Amino acid sequence: MATMAEFILITGRTAKQGAALHKGKDSSEYRQATGFVQMSREDRERLGVEEGRRVRLRTAFGEAELELREGDVPPGMLFVPLGPGANALIGADTEGTGMPDSKGLPVEVELR
Amino acid sequence: MMIENVVCPFCGCLCDDIAVEVEDNRITAVKKACASGRSLFVNVHTQAAKPTVDGEEVEWPQAIDAAVRILNDAANPLIYGLSSTASEAQRKAIALADLLGATIDSTSSVCHGPTTIGIQSQGEPTCTLGEVKHRADLLIFWGCNPAESHQRHFARYSALTRGKLTPGGRKDRTVVMVDVRPTLSSKRADVFLQVRPGYDFELLNALRALLKGQNLDVDQVGGVEVARLQDLVERMKSCRFGVIFFGMGVTQTGGKHLNVAELVALVAELNAYTRFTAMPMRGHGNVAGADCTLTWQTGYPFAVSFARGYPQYNPGEFTAVDVLARGEADAALIIASDPMAHFPRRAAQRLAQIPTIVLDPEMSLTAQAARVVLPTAIYGVSAAGTAYRMDNVPLPLKKIVESPRPTDEQVLDWMIERVKTCSA
Numbered sequence: 001m002a003t004m005a006e007f008i009l010i011t012g013r014t015a016k017q018g019a020a021l022h023k024g025k026d027s028s029e030y031r032q033a034t035g036f037v038q039m040s041r042e043d044r045e046r047l048g049v050e051e052g053r054r055v056r057l058r059t060a061f062g063e064a065e066l067e068l069r070e071g072d073v074p075p076g077m078l079f080v081p082l083g084p085g086a087n088a089l090i091g092a093d094t095e096g097t098g099m100p101d102s103k104g105l106p107v108e109v110e111l112r
Numbered sequence: 113m114m115i116e117n118v119v120c121p122f123c124g125c126l127c128d129d130i131a132v133e134v135e136d137n138r139i140t141a142v143k144k145a146c147a148s149g150r151s152l153f154v155n156v157h158t159q160a161a162k163p164t165v166d167g168e169e170v171e172w173p174q175a176i177d178a179a180v181r182i183l184n185d186a187a188n189p190l191i192y193g194l195s196s197t198a199s200e201a202q203r204k205a206i207a208l209a210d211l212l213g214a215t216i217d218s219t220s221s222v223c224h225g226p227t228t229i230g231i232q233s234q235g236e237p238t239c240t241l242g243e244v245k246h247r248a249d250l251l252i253f254w255g256c257n258p259a260e261s262h263q264r265h266f267a268r269y270s271a272l273t274r275g276k277l278t279p280g281g282r283k284d285r286t287v288v289m290v291d292v293r294p295t296l297s298s299k300r301a302d303v304f305l306q307v308r309p310g311y312d313f314e315l316l317n318a319l320r321a322l323l324k325g326q327n328l329d330v331d332q333v334g335g336v337e338v339a340r341l342q343d344l345v346e347r348m349k350s351c352r353f354g355v356i357f358f359g360m361g362v363t364q365t366g367g368k369h370l371n372v373a374e375l376v377a378l379v380a381e382l383n384a385y386t387r388f389t390a391m392p393m394r395g396h397g398n399v400a401g402a403d404c405t406l407t408w409q410t411g412y413p414f415a416v417s418f419a420r421g422y423p424q425y426n427p428g429e430f431t432a433v434d435v436l437a438r439g440e441a442d443a444a445l446i447i448a449s450d451p452m453a454h455f456p457r458r459a460a461q462r463l464a465q466i467p468t469i470v471l472d473p474e475m476s477l478t479a480q481a482a483r484v485v486l487p488t489a490i491y492g493v494s495a496a497g498t499a500y501r502m503d504n505v506p507l508p509l510k511k512i513v514e515s516p517r518p519t520d521e522q523v524l525d526w527m528i529e530r531v532k533t534c535s536a
Binding site for chain 2: 008010011012013014015018019020021022023024025061062072073074077079082083084087088090091092093094095096097098099100101102103104
């Protein structure tokens with residue numbers, strides 16, 4: 001039975017993602033720089049999930065499986081670097097602005 | 113040979129003090145650049161590359177023919193990208209859009225498009241980065257993380273640099289960070305206000321109220337104590353020269369352009385007390401140039417359609433994510449951008465379904481899915497051109513290595529001539 005936990009998702013640029021861009025989007029550097037989700041230590045311990053484990057994130061728009069890493073984010077928040085994982089989770093409705101909601105999305109984490 | 117004062121084309125900082133060592137047309141050393149800029153220079157492709165059509169290598173005339181056939185056959189072609197190419201090529205892309213009756217949009221629409229919409233309603237209290245360096249004693253970074261995304265901003269233009277009126281450098285400046293999470297940047301700040309996600313507008317609105325001398329009947333706004341907001345207002349009013357640098361924490365969160373309009377309104381009101389400015393932290397090296405070039409060519413900065421034979425502007429209607437997600441674009445020309453890697457899945461799926469042409473130095477994810485791939489030189493490394501810094505100051509990009517590849521400008525020129533021949 002899967003356990004679900006609700007969070008707020010923030011996506012954004014990181015230095016490693018920026019540097020890995022030029023290695024190629026197929027490179028292991030790019031995959032490592034973009035293929036993870038950061039969670040606070042409090043939430044990780046509360047959910048009893050180990051670092052390095054793959055978790056499934058789900059929003060109203062899509063889902064992505066990412067490696068869990070502990071990070072300096074507030075409890076209740078998840079951070080995912082810009083990249084294929086983040087793109088799968090954000091919606092295409094721009095509310096008449098051209099800009100998708102890339103930050104502040106409700107997201108569920110599924111732990112099997 | 114060491115080439116000095118090279119402009120790095122990676123991000124909106126356009127650092128113009130880079131030193132690059134070139135031996136036998138190879139870049140062997142890069143000095144002063146950040147990790148992202150260094151990676152751009154050392155991974156540049158200088159070898160020849162043939163264009164491809166449906167995965168098969170062809171000569172340039174055949175590739176141009178195939179590209180123009182796709183665009184001519186389309187009812188609603190989209191031209192998108194532009195932020196990592198030079199303004200000379202941007203100008204050609206706009207001319208091509210005009211000829212085709214196409215929609216043209218830049219990556220601005222998914223970074224600071226809401227900023228443009230916000231300042232169109234409020235005006236833009238702005239300055240140059242030189243003024244920040246020499247004058248600013250209060251630096252507020254709101255919803256941005258320069259330590260990771262504009263890695264030399266502190267050292268070149270803001271927190272750490274020594275200016276004529278700020279000779280003490282960091283000692284002469286107060287640095288405030290407003291963000292939803294601690295970052296490498298917030299750890300270097302004097303004051304860090306951690307706002308709850310989605311409460312930027314409320315926080316800005318509260319600051320405006322406090323500036324007007326109104327009392328707030330709450331203890332905190334968006335997770336920040338009112339006493340700390342009052343302290344920030346006093347710092348803002350009493351500084352000599354203040355600036356709010358803001359990023360996608362403001363533009364990509366709920367409220368979007370309304371957040372920017374509120375931020376700019378606050379800054380405008382602060383000018384009753386002191387000199388205060390606001391500046392978006394532009395991401396790609398020439399994304400500001402895309403706004404400038406589109407504006408002087410069409411009157412509008414992004415989200416422009418030539419479908420009626422004259423330029424129309426409407427974010428939400430003519431922005432790339434929208435025309436793709438609604439299934440309206442039936443062909444695409446992508447210039448120096450990788451929307452397959454950065455767009456929401458529904459928009460990227462549409463891009464994969466329609467015939468796409470890509471101009472790019474890299475074999476991007478978009479190029480991998482494209483019908484026609486046109487490998488070009490990279491501005492600032494193997495081609496010269498012009499780029500606009502985040503403060504809209506144009507800078508010359510140097511050609512520091514030779515490349516047999518044509519520039520984006522040359523390829524777009526060939527396409528324009530072919531379109532004219534076809535319609536003659």
